[in-house]
Every structure is written in C-alpha cells, then in structure tokens.
Amino acid sequence: MSKRAWVGLSAAVLVIAVAGGGYALLLSSANDAVERNIAQFRDSLPAGAVFTHGAYDVDLLERSVTMASPTVDFNGYGGLGVWTAAQAVVSGLEPDETETRAARILLEDVSLSELDGSLRLEVVEAQDVxxxxxxxxxxxxxxxxxxxxxxxxxxxxxxGDVTFALGELLMTEVDGGKLGDLRFDDLTIETREPEDRINLTVGFFSAADLDLSPLISLTPTELAAVPDQQAFDFAVELGRDMVSGLTGYAIEQLRFESAGLPELMELAALRLTDAQIIDGQVVGGFSELRGLSIPLGPIVPSDAMPIFSSLSPQDRLSLSASLDQRYDPAAESLSFVQDVVLHDLFELEIALRLGNITSPPHLRMSELDLQVTMLSASLDEADAVLTDLGLLQPALEVFAAQRGLTEEELIGQLIVDAAEAVQALQLGAPGLQAVQALEAFLLDTGRLRIVLAPREETPLLSFGLARTPSDVMELLNPSFTVLTD
Structure with a gap:
C-alpha cells in the first residue's frame, strides 16, 4: 500500500495521519488498516519527529475517519515545535492507483507550540482534496x-514580543503551491515593546494567481543556509517569483502606527484589476490607490509648513492615484495613463506612449533586459495636465511674505526670471510659450497643459546625447497652454 495519502496531505500536517485511514475502506479489517497507515506516516516524518493520537473511529458508510488529539512533535525540525488538534475528520475518501481524494478535511482547535512562540486556529477546513x-x-x-x-x-x-491575529483566511484553486485566489480579513499585528511599537491592521486583502511554489520548494535547511548578507536580495528575488503572475490584488482599510512615526498612517484601498497577460506574463493592468493619509511632519520641511496653515486638514497629506498600463504587440508600444491627486492641493494627469518596445516589460524580465528594452524605446507622445486644487494661493502668499513682496510682484519677478532663463538657454519660441503659459497659470490658477509631440521617432537615449537644452526642445517639440473650465 502506498504512502500517497499520508505524505500528500502533509500540507496540513495533522490531516495526513487521518487521511491514510481511508484505505481501511478497501480492507476487511478497518482498524488494522488504520494502524498500518499510521505506521507509514510515522516513517515519513523527519528524523526525531513523533506522531501520537487519541481514539479514532472509521465509518465505512460515510467513508470517513475521525481521530481525537492527533499530534506531531517535530522536535525542532525547521523551527517547528508541537502541532496538535482537538479533533480531525476526513470524509468522502476515494483512493485509487493514481490519486487519493477526500471530499472534506476538518481540523478543530489546532495549535502549534514552540520555544519562542505559539499559534492557534479555531478551525481548518479543506474541500475536494x-x-x-x-x-x-x-x-x-x-x-x-x-x-x-x-x-x-x-x-x-x-x-517574541509580536502578536498576530486573523479573522478568516480563504484559499481557492490550490494546485502545487499555486493559488487561484487568496483572501483574508481582519488582520492585526502588534508588538508589546513601547520603543519598538508597531500596530498594523488590514480590513481585507485578496490576491489572484499567487505562486507560492518557490517558497515550498525550499527546505528549512536550505532557508537557514542563506547568508545574512544575501538574505535581503534572496527575499526580494523570492518575492518577485511568487507575485510575478499576480492578475489582481486588493488591500482595504489599512492602518499603521509605529514608534518611528508621530501619527497614524491610513490607506482606504490599493488594487490591481483588469490585468493584461501576454505569453503567461502580466504586462499591464489598472491599478489604483485611494485615500493614503500620512502626517505632513516627516515629509515637509519646516520652512514650508506655513503654506499648509490655511488648508484643511493642516497636518496631514491625503493622496489618491491611478495607473492604466497597456502594451500593444502590433504597434510595439507601451502606454501609460497616470492620475495623481494630492487632495486640496493639486492634480497631475499624465498620458505617455513609448514606441519600439519589441517585448513587453514584466516582472520576470532581468534587470539587464529591462534596461536594454527601455534604452531602445522611443518617445511617441506625452500629455500632462497640472490642475491647482488649492495649493497655489497659499504658496504664493507665503513666498511673497517671505520676500517682502505682494503676490503680483512675486508673480512678476518669477516671470522675469523665467524669461531670462529661456533667453540664456536659447530655447526660442517654445520657451517663450512656456513663460506665457506659466504667467497665465499663476494669475488665473487654472490648469496648465504640456504636450510633447516629437516630429519623428525619438529614442530615449537621444535625450541624453543632446548637446544643449535647445537641442532637447527641438527633439521634444513641446507646446504649453492654460486650460480654463
């Protein structure tokens, strides 16, 4: 008889000992079959690990096995201690020559005790294993x-001093370490030490098409052998492998506090949807960030804080953004449509299209290949619109007061300085148009639009090779206008 049921179900270690009992359905002596499978399971455990259990019952009609107090003492293997459950039930067992099936596996009151920690779960339930x-x-x-x-x-x-709690975790379409969908809710992570205080809560998280097989493929010994100096690079590479196939994710209602931050950080939502997939790789999609709220103190210089005194809220920055990225194989182009809003301050909208992209950039692409791809790319067009949402007026007031000028005098000085720079750099007509648009924008606090429309294919590398600013202007062929609502 095969060890298939025992070892295969070791994804949930306590389940294995029960699932093997399913072979009792095919034998005349149910108890003898269960005992033989328990012996096989013990043989499959790492050296030094011990499996014990309480009473068990085999129901031939339901094709099920119920076992009390299944326990595996890993004796420190892989950092694990003692796994135990109050009860384990495996039902709907269907073993054959090529695979073993279980309609349902249920573990109740599961716990793991270790020298430096512990873990408990009220219930673990698997369907169609x-x-x-x-x-x-x-x-x-x-x-x-x-x-x-x-x-x-x-x-x-x-x-240690970290506690972790989770309301519910759900994984669907699990296949060899790859997950069709992973989601959880009501996550809380806290530390007890005030000097290292961390408090993180997440209301909801989901990820589609997550690949955990790179992590599963490593033994505890292999993980422990990674040198400390390489651990970060190793973790980054491992993380990239696991998430490179993600076709969607969502994080909602995130709150974060720490000893290193003066105030709470909050995030309403972060999502990736409508993924574009080419040759099995995610090369685009729609991502959005909503309601990122952070304290101004750590990111704004003290001399700029007076600008925010008339804004509400005065002490926090609220950010929302979206990005739609698409690759066109026929045109060999990559397009971006980006929108960034600093609430009550300004909005920046950018549309950009790059040409001569012979292969779409993706997460599994090497850094060298990505650099080659981007260096050979050309700028087809770019369109940016800056909209004032309340920042310009207080900024002008503060800077004018600091220089002992009126707002009109400050604007006049800024325009003169800009005109002199345009003349010194010999930027010509496009430079003069930029100065005129800047003046209209400062006076009317409207929307400033900048369009780049190269007259011919312009490799990105050529901008770095341009000898003068006027050469750059010639390549970009820019236009500057002020839009009014």
Whole structure:
C-alpha cells in the first residue's frame, strides 16, 4: 500500500495521519488498516519527529475517519515545535492507483507550540482534496496536492514580543503551491515593546494567481543556509517569483502606527484589476490607490509648513492615484495613463506612449533586459495636465511674505526670471510659450497643459546625447497652454 495519502496531505500536517485511514475502506479489517497507515506516516516524518493520537473511529458508510488529539512533535525540525488538534475528520475518501481524494478535511482547535512562540486556529477546513502520484516527502507532497478551497478561521499567533491575529483566511484553486485566489480579513499585528511599537491592521486583502511554489520548494535547511548578507536580495528575488503572475490584488482599510512615526498612517484601498497577460506574463493592468493619509511632519520641511496653515486638514497629506498600463504587440508600444491627486492641493494627469518596445516589460524580465528594452524605446507622445486644487494661493502668499513682496510682484519677478532663463538657454519660441503659459497659470490658477509631440521617432537615449537644452526642445517639440473650465 502506498504512502500517497499520508505524505500528500502533509500540507496540513495533522490531516495526513487521518487521511491514510481511508484505505481501511478497501480492507476487511478497518482498524488494522488504520494502524498500518499510521505506521507509514510515522516513517515519513523527519528524523526525531513523533506522531501520537487519541481514539479514532472509521465509518465505512460515510467513508470517513475521525481521530481525537492527533499530534506531531517535530522536535525542532525547521523551527517547528508541537502541532496538535482537538479533533480531525476526513470524509468522502476515494483512493485509487493514481490519486487519493477526500471530499472534506476538518481540523478543530489546532495549535502549534514552540520555544519562542505559539499559534492557534479555531478551525481548518479543506474541500475536494486530491493527492496525485506517490509523493516521497513533505515537499513533494505539497507540490502534488490540489485543493478546491482551504479555509482557516480564528487565527492567533505570538512570537517574541509580536502578536498576530486573523479573522478568516480563504484559499481557492490550490494546485502545487499555486493559488487561484487568496483572501483574508481582519488582520492585526502588534508588538508589546513601547520603543519598538508597531500596530498594523488590514480590513481585507485578496490576491489572484499567487505562486507560492518557490517558497515550498525550499527546505528549512536550505532557508537557514542563506547568508545574512544575501538574505535581503534572496527575499526580494523570492518575492518577485511568487507575485510575478499576480492578475489582481486588493488591500482595504489599512492602518499603521509605529514608534518611528508621530501619527497614524491610513490607506482606504490599493488594487490591481483588469490585468493584461501576454505569453503567461502580466504586462499591464489598472491599478489604483485611494485615500493614503500620512502626517505632513516627516515629509515637509519646516520652512514650508506655513503654506499648509490655511488648508484643511493642516497636518496631514491625503493622496489618491491611478495607473492604466497597456502594451500593444502590433504597434510595439507601451502606454501609460497616470492620475495623481494630492487632495486640496493639486492634480497631475499624465498620458505617455513609448514606441519600439519589441517585448513587453514584466516582472520576470532581468534587470539587464529591462534596461536594454527601455534604452531602445522611443518617445511617441506625452500629455500632462497640472490642475491647482488649492495649493497655489497659499504658496504664493507665503513666498511673497517671505520676500517682502505682494503676490503680483512675486508673480512678476518669477516671470522675469523665467524669461531670462529661456533667453540664456536659447530655447526660442517654445520657451517663450512656456513663460506665457506659466504667467497665465499663476494669475488665473487654472490648469496648465504640456504636450510633447516629437516630429519623428525619438529614442530615449537621444535625450541624453543632446548637446544643449535647445537641442532637447527641438527633439521634444513641446507646446504649453492654460486650460480654463
């Protein structure tokens, strides 16, 4: 008889000991079959690990096994301590020669105790579990397991001075470490030490098409062998591999406090939707950030703070932004439509299209390939609109007062300075148009639009090779206008 049921279900370690009992349905002596499978499970554990359990019951009609107090003591393997559950139930078992199926797996009151921490879950429930082939160990078992849905509720954990809580975690379409969807709600992370205080809460999180197989593929020994100086680079590379296929994500109702920040940081929402996928890689999509609220103190110089005295709120910055990125294979172009709003301050809208992009940039592309791609790209067109939402007037008032001028005198001086710079740099007609547009914008506090329309294909590299500012102007072919509502 195969170890398939035992090792394959080791994704939920406590489940394995029960799932193997399903073979009892095919044998005349149910109890003997369960005992043989328990022995096989013990043999599959890491050296030094011990499995114990309480009473169990096999229901042939329901094709189920119910076991009390299943416990695995990992004896420190991989940093793990003792896993236990009050009860484990595996039902709807269907083993055959090529795979083992379980309609439902339920663990109640699960806990993990370690030397420096603990973890508890009220319930873990898996639906439609399939273990393919004959996995030889825990790692291969995880990579050969498919689960329609896996739910964990009431999670509480502690490690050192950090506590962690989660309302509910749900994973769907789990296949060899790849998740069709991952979501959780009511996350809280806190530290107890005041000098290192951190308080993070997240109301909701979801991610579509997340790949955890790179993490699963590493043994605890391999992880521990990564040198400290390489740990950050290793984590970045591992994270890139895991999220490179993400087709969507959402974070909502995030709140963050720490000892290093004077005030609370908040985020209403961060999302990626409508992903564009080419050759299995995400190359574009629509992303948005809503209601990022941060204290002004750490990011605004003290001499600029008077500008914000007439704004509301005076002590916080609220930011929203969106980005729609698309790649056109036929035109070999990459387009961006970006909108950034600093609430009660200003809005910046940018539309940009790059040409001669022979392959779409994506997360798995090497840094060298990305540099080559972007250096060979050309600027097709760019359009930017700056809209004043309340920042210009207080800024003019403060700067005028600091220089002992009226607002009109300050604007006049700024225009004279700009005109002299245009003349010195020999920017010609486009430079004079920019000065005129700037003056109208400062006087009318309207919307300033800048359009770049190169007359011919202009490689980005050529801007760095231009000898003078006037050469750059010639390449860009800019226009400057003021829009009024």
């Amino acid at each position: 399939v273990i393919a082939g004959d996995p030889l160990d825990l790692r291969s078992g995880l990579l050969q397991t498919r689960i329609a849905s896996l739910r964990a509720g009431g999670l509480e954990a502690a490690a």
